[in-house]
Amino acid sequence: MIRMTYREAIRTALREALAADSRVFLMGEDVGRYGGAYACSKGLLAEFGEERVRDAPLAESSFVGAGIGAALGGMRPIVEVMTVNFSLLALDQVVNNAATLRHMSGGQFSVPLVVRMATGGGRQLAAQHSHSLENWYAHIPGITVLAPATVNDARWMLPAALREPDPVILFEHAMLYPMEGEVDESGAGVDLARAAVRRAGRDVSLITYGGSLWKTLDAAERLEKQGIDAEVIDLRVLRPLDMAMVFASIARTHRAVVVDEGWRTGSLAGEISAQIMENAFDELDAPVRRVCSAEAPMPYPKHLEDAALPQAERIVATVREIYG
Amino acid sequence: MIRMTYREAIRTALREALAADSRVFLMGEDVGRYGGAYACSKGLLAEFGEERVRDAPLAESSFVGAGIGAALGGMRPIVEVMTVNFSLLALDQVVNNAATLRHMSGGQFSVPLVVRMATGGGRQLAAQHSHSLENWYAHIPGITVLAPATVNDARWMLPAALREPDPVILFEHAMLYPMEGEVDESGAGVDLARAAVRRAGRDVSLITYGGSLWKTLDAAERLEKQGIDAEVIDLRVLRPLDMAMVFASIARTHRAVVVDEGWRTGSLAGEISAQIMENAFDELDAPVRRVCSAEAPMPYPKHLEDAALPQAERIVATVREIYG
Amino acid sequence: MTTALEPISLSRERAHALLRGMLRIRRFEEKCAELYSLGRIRGFLHLYIGEEAIAVGAMQSLGPEDAIVATYREHGHALARGMAPGAVMAEMFGKANGCSRGRGGSMHLFDAARRFYGGYAIVGGGLPIAVGLALADKLARRSRVTACFFGDGAVAEGEFHESLNLAALWKLPVLWLCENNLYAMGTALARHQAQTDITLKARAEGVRAEAVDGMDVLAVENAVHRAAEFIRATGEPFLLELHTYRFRAHSMYDAELYRSKEEVEQWKRHCPIAGLSQRLRDGGLLTAEDLFAIEADAMREVEEAVAVAEAGEWEPVEDLLRDVVTPREARAQ
Amino acid sequence: MTTALEPISLSRERAHALLRGMLRIRRFEEKCAELYSLGRIRGFLHLYIGEEAIAVGAMQSLGPEDAIVATYREHGHALARGMAPGAVMAEMFGKANGCSRGRGGSMHLFDAARRFYGGYAIVGGGLPIAVGLALADKLARRSRVTACFFGDGAVAEGEFHESLNLAALWKLPVLWLCENNLYAMGTALARHQAQTDITLKARAEGVRAEAVDGMDVLAVENAVHRAAEFIRATGEPFLLELHTYRFRAHSMYDAELYRSKEEVEQWKRHCPIAGLSQRLRDGGLLTAEDLFAIEADAMREVEEAVAVAEAGEWEPVEDLLRDVVTPREARAQ
Numbered sequence A, B: 001m002i003r004m005t006y007r008e009a010i011r012t013a014l015r016e017a018l019a020a021d022s023r024v025f026l027m028g029e030d031v032g033r034y035g036g037a038y039a040c041s042k043g044l045l046a047e048f049g050e051e052r053v054r055d056a057p058l059a060e061s062s063f064v065g066a067g068i069g070a071a072l073g074g075m076r077p078i079v080e081v082m083t084v085n086f087s088l089l090a091l092d093q094v095v096n097n098a099a100t101l102r103h104m105s106g107g108q109f110s111v112p113l114v115v116r117m118a119t120g121g122g123r124q125l126a127a128q129h130s131h132s133l134e135n136w137y138a139h140i141p142g143i144t145v146l147a148p149a150t151v152n153d154a155r156w157m158l159p160a161a162l163r164e165p166d167p168v169i170l171f172e173h174a175m176l177y178p179m180e181g182e183v184d185e186s187g188a189g190v191d192l193a194r195a196a197v198r199r200a201g202r203d204v205s206l207i208t209y210g211g212s213l214w215k216t217l218d219a220a221e222r223l224e225k226q227g228i229d230a231e232v233i234d235l236r237v238l239r240p241l242d243m244a245m246v247f248a249s250i251a252r253t254h255r256a257v258v259v260d261e262g263w264r265t266g267s268l269a270g271e272i273s274a275q276i277m278e279n280a281f282d283e284l285d286a287p288v289r290r291v292c293s294a295e296a297p298m299p300y301p302k303h304l305e306d307a308a309l310p311q312a313e314r315i316v317a318t319v320r321e322i323y324g
Numbered sequence C, D: 001m002t003t004a005l006e007p008i009s010l011s012r013e014r015a016h017a018l019l020r021g022m023l024r025i026r027r028f029e030e031k032c033a034e035l036y037s038l039g040r041i042r043g044f045l046h047l048y049i050g051e052e053a054i055a056v057g058a059m060q061s062l063g064p065e066d067a068i069v070a071t072y073r074e075h076g077h078a079l080a081r082g083m084a085p086g087a088v089m090a091e092m093f094g095k096a097n098g099c100s101r102g103r104g105g106s107m108h109l110f111d112a113a114r115r116f117y118g119g120y121a122i123v124g125g126g127l128p129i130a131v132g133l134a135l136a137d138k139l140a141r142r143s144r145v146t147a148c149f150f151g152d153g154a155v156a157e158g159e160f161h162e163s164l165n166l167a168a169l170w171k172l173p174v175l176w177l178c179e180n181n182l183y184a185m186g187t188a189l190a191r192h193q194a195q196t197d198i199t200l201k202a203r204a205e206g207v208r209a210e211a212v213d214g215m216d217v218l219a220v221e222n223a224v225h226r227a228a229e230f231i232r233a234t235g236e237p238f239l240l241e242l243h244t245y246r247f248r249a250h251s252m253y254d255a256e257l258y259r260s261k262e263e264v265e266q267w268k269r270h271c272p273i274a275g276l277s278q279r280l281r282d283g284g285l286l287t288a289e290d291l292f293a294i295e296a297d298a299m300r301e302v303e304e305a306v307a308v309a310e311a312g313e314w315e316p317v318e319d320l321l322r323d324v325v326t327p328r329e330a331r332a333q
């Protein structure tokens, strides 16, 4: 076990990938000279050169598409889209090309592309820079969607993603970059198939992912003081979802709350809730509840942003509504 | 009551709007000379001239953004994005500009923009031309999303949309254009607030919208022969959702199946299902089920496309699973 | 514009190869139109009729190591690239023996063995793919050309400019082939572009460019030959704007309200196939018997292709989800 | 490049107005930087320091009927447009008396009364908005100019080309003002554009264009004056590429690893404010007392603005959902 920040974990994984496989290269806006908008690739340009740490112009659709083409051409591109907010400009390439090529070509082509992007709110960046649209990506057949919430997952999900023969979208929550945590140097136990129980509990299952994990764990501690023993599940992989672990948890707790930073209507939390009803209806002692973001463009002031985003208080209150 | 096709209803509404308000203009690819990819604007160029029936270059992001700007400038633009498949190229303008301007400016600006687009599969157009992404638009705070499923709604939702002070996205299912139906010349009863019960029933609530309405009504007839009396609800407005009508129906039937052409995971059907659990849990005698599209890029051959899309048979079978 | 080589400098064999190349595409697509009206081919069908000189002329200078990226109007490119006509026709039928296992249809032809990367139906969507394929070649130190075909309408899309800039900025070996047939569906070039000279747009992105008579297969062959040599020598991109015209409707749904019969007839006088045969006749490189034999070959090929398609099986419904992603088992390997 | 008017041809009043215009922006933003380090201003803060000549020079020829579209680096444009400094500072604080009710912050300044349409933080996202505003004016037969400011980085985005083409094709009165400060965040122009002459790109879309020394407020004023006259006379768009430089970091998060201190110092010698005062001194249009008075005014204005911001209230949390859409009641009217 070694301690490092989420940012360092990603940088370590990037460096390792670039060193290990000559087919791997990093491409995106300001990944080189600037060192990455979140400093994830700081130092990598000097170490690997301009060919493999490639600063891209502001042309999201085309450099993401170029990543798809390079993957078709046998490379293992890691494309950094600075944030999910800008990824909308490249969404056509993801939906219509990256996600369709294998199936549409009758299995002839493979797109081993990894796209990384920062996501989420919490830094007072207002309406155009605070999106959390993981649910949209999780809706697209043909891709795998990851949301590392721990430093260890930040360290090991990237190499696992690079082993995938098909496109992988990796969401890094912008609030987590400075977070410190333990990394298991063996990388054991990090796969792209399973969710993780981050806290075992008997009374209620709190299901979440990404940046919301920490607020949810905080809520679980507060609930413990109130005599409610919450289990916290980190989905980790948003597509395909590991619902088996969720159902198993609910079979024990019979209650669930889904915490998701996305806007409530059409959120991934809604999908989780629907699948729980479809598959664990008889296990439920209460309806599944959701704690999501307010349905408004994100306001700039701290007090309004805090009110818009899921918070431990609201998670606790929601659990109390369905509990006892 | 007069009979016309869904296409004629839209054309009639467009002609009426252009004639009634000089601030209204129609802009999009091939809306003029070509007459509209689906012939909805055929004849309008000759009638209203190039200024107001404006052929646009292939530049979705910019002509949708231009519609936003024109709305800010006091016009009432109707932007036709040929199909939802191409709308991904303009999604940034919808999410980050159209939907945010009123809130982000503290209420100073209004974007009375109407965007029309064809949606859905069923015509063997394969993976890049068969999307059904209404759920993504229904996720965006700040816009209204409409899905006319009947000829009467096709006729009257457009004028209602033009009365809205905020952006409205109107989804026209491509399979419906040739469909004939009755139009109430008074326009009475068409608002943007309520869903509609298209068939009253006691045993199960079938909730759907757009092109799936007709498959669902077909399924309801088959169910009747099997002694199951299904109620069919057409959501009509996908944002904001009129869930009150859905809950009222379920309070009578205690069972529900949601039919939605979108891919299952992350579908609008999942959101409906989640809201039903949250608000009508104790009314449910069985878990809410979904009939959605297979999670794969749409294949070209008829037999595979039919297998991928929701069909009456599958709706009937799903109802039988939860019934009795 | 580049002017054609004198037919005289052509060998009889090459002359016949070029004529055969265009004619077999023409006959293949005429059959497709017929099969569409019979309902054997469905969905969208975009015919290349009138534009054959471009695909045929261009493919002459592209080797098996080079890559092709095309649009939804790509039957001609697939055939000129050497894809099996039977596999292409079977794809149009949606049969499992089609070149995309029947899943893509007319708009999505693929052939990994021939580095034919498709078949893109979102206008402009293939251009970034071409940039990436060329980038892969550059990073892998492979000397190859990626040829990317697209229409004049694609020039209006932002991706056109973004992709050309990337190719020039990163010095990537992309051959941009703009098939300027004067219309984007029903919108004439001058009604969708303020500046209709596409070579200027390429130069503004740092890409060398030239305009060519796309109705003259010899002019196309010559221009592509020189462009490809430039790309192989420098590793930098080059754009050719090929002036051409679509003789048929945009797709089978198109009522052609936007152009006059006269205009179409006018352009048909520049038919690349009739034009070449005439010049070859004049140059003494083509006899009536030759032409008859070439026609017969083309017809036979089409009939055989249809037979292959007819004989094909439908992919079983159980395979609907196959290849959405690679199954876990397969990944282990 | 356009050369400056001779200072001599300037009236003392106009000379002082231009100097004051730039200086008040400089002092305002220096205060913002200070308040950011104190945590009073949060989120992203992009300073315009070094580029003031552009906003100030440009606004001289734009009337109240004209419209402004800007980027996230728009404090200078807002102030030069005549927006109340107090309302702008309050917005940076996130207070309810801010020009966007505190909801937008530094990147999203709005003022309907002054036709200041914001404040766009998605690079390139404001350009189509400008096309639409100009289209509305054209359709309503209003003779107005829409001025759209954007950076060199935005030129790489497809929307730049799409929007210029629309403006030229439809003959729309848009004044495109490209603030070429040589960097898109940490990426130098030559590292994101193969062809670095932006006027060529504009011409390739059918838009007339000229390059201007953006560090010389008189040159900017002169060029914008002529461009605006052209637009008002013809109704057609015009692009000005304004050569400038950002003296500060891209945002408060930027460690500036991508450029040398020397380069920055070199450019600071071309400071538009120091440059103008020197020329005015040399031309006998500015005394030490004048400068002192102008400085004092600027400082007072900044202090007053901060006071307004400090005094502002926070928007109540209950109003979070207000104005997401218009409430039904309000629609009735």
Ligand SMILES: Cc1ncc(C[n+]2csc(CCOP(=O)(O)OP(=O)(O)O)c2C)c(N)n1
Binding pocket: B029, B058, B082, B086, B089, C073, C121, C122, C123, C124, C150, C151, C152, C153, C154, C155, C179, C181, C183, C184, C185, C250
């Ligand atoms: C992004 C996008 N917008 C619209 C369409 C609908 N569409 C299909 S082809 C076409 C015209 C394209 O014209 P051009 O690029 O000149 O190619 P051509 O058909 O003339 O060969 C249009 C508008 C599309 N497929 N993709």
Ligand SMILES: Cc1ncc(C[n+]2csc(CCOP(=O)(O)OP(=O)(O)O)c2C)c(N)n1
Binding pocket: A029, A058, A082, A086, A089, D073, D121, D122, D123, D124, D150, D151, D152, D153, D154, D155, D179, D181, D183, D184, D185, D250
């Ligand atoms: C579409 C998009 N991609 C990336 C970003 C992140 N970003 C913000 S400003 C910027 C650089 C823009 O440079 P330029 O247009 O030259 O404007 P400047 O900051 O130099 O004034 C980048 C990459 C963004 N805001 N929007």
Ligand SMILES: [Mg+2]
Binding pocket: C151, C152, C153, C179, C180, C181, C182, C183, C184, C185
């Ligand atoms: Mg064309």
Ligand SMILES: [Mg+2]
Binding pocket: D151, D152, D153, D179, D180, D181, D182, D183, D184, D185
């Ligand atoms: Mg810049």
